[in-house]
Amino acid sequence: xxxxxxxxxxxxxxxxxxxxxxxxxxxxxxxxxxxxxxxxxxxxxxxxxxxxxxxxxxxxxxxxxxxxxxxxxxxxxxxxxxxxxxxxxxxxxxxxxxxxxxxxxxxxxxxxxxxxxxxxxxxxxxxxxxxxxxxxxxxxxxxxxxxxxxxxxxxxxxxxxxxxxxx
Amino acid sequence: xxxxxxxxxxxxxxxxxxxxxxxxxxxxxxxxxxxxxxxxxxxxxxxxxxxxxxxxxxxxxxxxxxxxxxxxxxxxxxxxxxxxxxxxxxxxxxxxxxxxxxxxxxxxxxxxxxxxxxxxxxxxxxxxxxxxxxxxxxxxxxxxxxxxxx
Numbered sequence: 137x138x139x140x141x142x143x144x145x146x147x148x149x150x151x152x153x154x155x156x157x158x159x160x161x162x163x164x165x166x167x168x169x170x171x172x173x174x175x176x177x178x179x180x181x182x183x184x185x186x187x188x189x190x191x192x193x194x195x196x197x198x199x200x201x202x203x204x205x206x207x208x209x210x211x212x213x214x215x216x217x218x219x220x221x222x223x224x225x226x227x228x229x230x231x232x233x234x235x236x237x238x239x240x241x242x243x244x245x246x247x248x249x250x251x252x253x254x255x256x257x258x259x260x261x262x263x264x265x266x267x268x269x270x271x272x273x274x275x276x277x278x279x280x281x282x283x284x285x286x287x288x289x290x291x292x293x294x295x296x297x298x299x300x301x302x303x
Numbered sequence: 304x305x306x307x308x309x310x311x312x313x314x315x316x317x318x319x320x321x322x323x324x325x326x327x328x329x330x331x332x333x334x335x336x337x338x339x340x341x342x343x344x345x346x347x348x349x350x351x352x353x354x355x356x357x358x359x360x361x362x363x364x365x366x367x368x369x370x371x372x373x374x375x376x377x378x379x380x381x382x383x384x385x386x387x388x389x390x391x392x393x394x395x396x397x398x399x400x401x402x403x404x405x406x407x408x409x410x411x412x413x414x415x416x417x418x419x420x421x422x423x424x425x426x427x428x429x430x431x432x433x434x435x436x437x438x439x440x441x442x443x444x445x446x447x448x449x450x451x452x453x
Contacts (some may be wrong), residue, residue, distance in 0.1 A: 142398055145435050145447070150392045157322075157391060158409045164323030208354060 169260070179207050180302055190295050196221050197295060199287055205301045207280050208296060211239070213273040220287055221239040221262055228290035230259040235285035259290050277301045306360050310367035313351055318333070318389070326391060327411060330442030351390035390440050397436035412439055 140148055178185035181204040186241055191198035196218040202244045205211045231241075233256050250261030262271060277283065288294030320327065328336075351364050379386035396407050397417065407413065418434050421427040425446050435447035 141382070143393060143435075145395065147393055147395065147437065153387045153392050154394055161325060162322055164319070168320075168323065197391060302406060 149169075174240055178288065179204065181192075181211075188297070190297055192215075192295065194218075197213060197289065199295050199297060200296050201299065203299060204297055205275075205277055207301055207303050208276055208278060210242070211275045211277060213275065214284075215269065215271045215273070215287060217264065217269055219268055222269075225263055225265065226261060227264055228259055228261050228273075228295070230257045230290055231252070231273075232257050232286040232294070235283060238279040238283050239275040239277045241273060245272040245274075257286075306355070306363035307367045309351055309353070310364045311371060312346060314368055315373045317347065322389075325411065326440070326442035328442070352389065391426075393440055394438045394445070395435060396438050397433055400431065400434060403428075407439075411443070412438065417446075418446055421446045421448075 140146060142149060162168060174180070174185075175183070177183055178187070180186075181202055186204040187200070187204045189198060189200045192206045192233055198216040200214040200216070202211055215229065228250075233254075234293035244260060244262075246262055246264065248262050252259040252261075264271075277299075280301050283299045283301060285297050285299065286294035287297070352360060357381070375389065379389060393425060394410065396403050396410065398414060402414070407417075414430065417433070418430065420436070421430075421433055425448055427433060427446065427448055430447055433446055434449040437445050438449075439445055
């Protein structure tokens with residue numbers, strides 16, 4: 137079939153290309169629907185797929201975190217403390233340095249009253265009352281990709297967690 | 304560097320998304336469509352500039368986008384195949400007075416769209432006055448009226 141003329145019309149109609157376009161459109165719509173569903177489920181952060189927690193076997197420490205985050209988008213870590221970890225109204229927790237530098241800590245609640253910097257970690261001293269309580273850390277990651285974090289009580293082994301930050 | 308990378312990715316993403324949305328999306332001109340387009344522009348801008356409000360960043364983004372546009376236009380000149388993929392091809396939807404229903408369905412056009420185009424552009428009254436109707440590459444419908452006899 138002459139693609140340059142159809143009946144009286146001089147037109148460059150390419151039916152094969154047109155068919156391929158329409159197939160590609162349908163594939164595209166399916167992909168869009170899947171991406172939207174995945175986002176609703178939390179694949180890109182803030183949702184069911186993204187919520188995770190890790191804790192020590194005895195239950196003294198439990199961290200709630202998001203598996204997925206987005207660049208410069210606010211994120212929180214919540215560390216639940218059991219009563220046994222609090223001594224004389226104080227607790228010291230530490231976070232590894234690499235994580236802090238990538239994740240940009242904005243605020244810690246309750247605000248720490250002592251901060252100690254070491255080569256590989258920052259230790260925060262906090263005053264808490266002697267009931268099970270939680271420390272909330274507000275973050276804004278400014279690095280894209282995988283983040284590896286360690287958080288724990290001063291002098292103890294840390295809880296490890298991994299996150300992926302979308303650009 | 305990331306200004307250029309971001310702008311490039313956003314350019315191709317928008318190209319892809321608007322091609323998937325279909326040609327009619329480009330030519331709809333209701334108020335709502337205009338508002339939607341403006342919102343898309345806003346969302347794009349946020350992603351392009353991020354936290355960086357410097358004019359350097361703005362200039363780099365603008366240059367990258369225009370540069371991509373120039374490169375793609377040059378590519379389209381050289382290769383008809385690529386031009387067809389990026390711009391699409393025109394499609395006859397009424398041939399010699401006959402409605403090509405399956406094409407209309409695939410392109411998501413109904414008779415009202417064709418009649419509306421016939422009234423707006425050519426002052427035609429009825430479907431039987433239309434000889435050819437073509438869905439152009441930019442999503443508009445062009446009409447060739449039947450020659451009136453005598």
